[in-house]
Amino acid sequence: MMRRFLSQRRKKKTSSLIAERLQQRNDPAPTLSTSLQQNMETFKTVLGSPHDLLIRSFYIGNTNHSCAVIAIDGLANCDMLDMQVLGHIQLMISTASKVVPTEPDEIIRMLYEEVLSVVEISKSTDFTKTLESILSGDTALIVDGASEIIVIDSKGWKTRSIEEPVSEGLVRGPRDGFTESIRDNTVHIRRRIKDPNLRFEGSIVGRRSRTDVIIAYIDNIADPELLNEVRRRISTIDVDEVEESGFIEQWIEDDFLSPFPQIHNTERPDKVSGALFQGRIAVLVDGTPMVLILPVTIGLLLHSPEDYYERWIVGSLARLLRYLAAFLAVYSPAFYIALVTFHPGLIPSDLAFSIAATRDGVPFPAFVEAIMMVTTMELLQEAGIRLPKPIGQTIGIVGGLVIGDAAVSAGIVSPVMVIVVALTAIASFAIPSYHLAIAFRMIRFFAMFMAGIFGIYGVVLSFITIMIHLSNLTSIGYPYLAPLAPQMPRDWKDMILRAPVTFLKTRPDALHPKDENRMQTGGS
């Protein structure tokens, strides 16, 4: 029901630009006139003459043709404007003793072709497009009386320097991470993929924010159907602002009721380039270091780039450990509850007696005890993220003391429970992708409830439920559990184990790549 409702909403076409907004105000769409004064006025009224609007009018060379540059202060690189635009127009024309034509349109031509030494430069007659360019950091050069405007690319604002990705650390692997600037991010990818088939498809999303969104893929690897679907879904986005790639992710994901992430996000360029080589697609969004990778298979979420960088034995063992961690992160409190309250016969005798001994005097049933402890852990985790770093450490100490020691000696929880919760927490930190770990945290409560009501039977039921859901789930139409369900034995070499690199001859079948082979010779 909800899905149908959503798809109906998505069908509504995006056709809105600034012009539409202006039309909504019942103003006639402003157009460019030939008068410099009038043009400057139009820009001022449309933008509401904000504080950061930069308008500088001057004369060309030593003639009396007046002209003006319009830019946004801070977005445009003022050094560049000084040297290449104003400097050239005012000084170079006179020093190089060029003849300035009298016709304004001829002046435009001369400036465009001879004077301005800027690579990215264009002519425009459309007001709204010019305005948009100015708002994204370009500079408009208006000559009095001319019918065209020169738009100079002068983007140059302050960006964060490249730092190590905070959310995904590695021991072995490149240290650079994406930044908030989409240009820097494409550079990261381009530097890793010198293939001429690497494509960056730009589009603009957000009615008001006008955010740059780039679909990156390798043309002769990525499945064209996948590409068309991603293009289609992105084109349906109709929203005011895109502050983070999460907005895009939530618009184009398959099932918004599922706890599982259907689109991966990462700030590691090596992970993105690896995914592109596999036949996946990346979506870069301006203003965030988080790049989306799609489609997602469960393997992508549980694998780490390090699995490929380390030798295959290390990588395979690390993966096995991670699958175990995934299981523990979801089910260890549930198993504790089920065994302690329903099936003590399944615990080895000595352990059963000692659990009974430590639970002696604990006032809560195991289920309540577990819910309390797991919730406390969630609280600590959440508080630890929000707190500024210097205070964040105290949370660890306070939390550790309260949970680990005080609660046990006060007899509120049993020590075994503390061990179980600690194991759960450690296991969930071992999962490489944060958003999958969050999904597991949610499912953990579901499993605990089932265990509290039905015992092991409930745990099994919850496992079956989750498996049914996962095998139904798709990511951009591609099965989530591939290559396990549907079975694709050829992909198993890179699923639970990671075969030696010489064995990884083909790209994942699950992604239907155009070019299946990774090796010319078929390896040695």
Place this chain on the structure above:
Amino acid sequence: MNRQPTAFCIFLLLSTLLAGCWDQVQIEERGFVVGVAIDKPRTKEAEQQAKQEAPDKPQVKERFLVTHQFVVPGGLVSGGQGSGGGQNTANEAYHNLISEGDSLFEISRELATRTSRTPFYQHMKILIVSEDVARTKNGFARALDFYLRDPDSRRSSKVFISNGPAKEVLEVKPKTEKLPAIYVNSIGENVTKNSRMLPEVRLGDVHEELLSPFSFVVPRIRPEEQEVKLAGAAVFTYDNQLMGFLGEEETEGLNFLTGKVSGGMVKGKFKNNLVSMNIQGIKHSIETDLRDRQRMKFTIIIECEGTLAESYATTDYLNHTAMEKLEQVFAEEIKRMSNDTIKKVHKQMKVDVIKLGSYLKQHHFSLWKKIRQDWETGQHLYEKSEITVQAKVYLRNIGAINRTERQNNR
């Protein structure tokens, strides 16, 4: 339009709310029964009291005195640490509850009136039935019926027959373990070190034997003040009645005959000095000559492998002929023990605990189908058969040294 989802939600709620939690008992609220001992009540007092209380109740001849050993988990934690351990002043890790009645189920339920933690049988390690109970007709099977039938108890509990009152086994005060039942259970696992005890017989095995037409043996346990001794075997006839006991050496012989030796030792005399062997495993096979049904011939071949464990004789064991002689000595000893056992179980007790009947059933089924009724009963073909033993010993090494002192003390 919304009726289906609503109905679904109601079903889901009903199924969880009406069905859930019925066997939810917190682990610390369960009374873990680790051992049960079944005796015959000694006094008539209890019987008379029962008669007074309910005079019209039909009388049953057999009554049981059952001792349940409960774990007191607080006592297991060393140092008495842990909250709520205060009520247990003696710091004993167990608690024996003795109850009497004619029905074992009744006894089990009667305990609920006396203890806060109701019996939970899934961790029952040992089940001891006293000699007196086992000697009565069908007594053994009746005593076990409840524990076999109850889905809560495990078929892996070890069963013993006590020589004397069974509850005394649960009352020993071992120094090494806190729970007597765990202590007995651990002794039962020492078969790899000593061949004089029978390999463990579990509740499930006993059930199998009770259903089968063969005689069988159950380990014998003898309680003493501070400890128990687990050696010897109780012999049950095909109609599941205790017939008698086998001594320690006879049990060892029986273990050789059935091939169930997994470790232990054999002593022998070599050049008038004592030598002993550490058994490391045996191979056991049976050869048959079944031409004459009235005089079937069985040859039990025992091949035993071991190392020299102790030698008072100062011989050069690196000498090949000396080793062969030594092997001969041990083989003779094994043969002697086995023959002693055969003399007892075949000639005196006339019970097929050597399991020749089950051998015939497995290897000569067509024959077995015809003589099934005449094996231990009817024509008594088992008694009429002839059993011989051949023993062969392989000594694999002589230990870390050759001699302890100079030869002939020169």
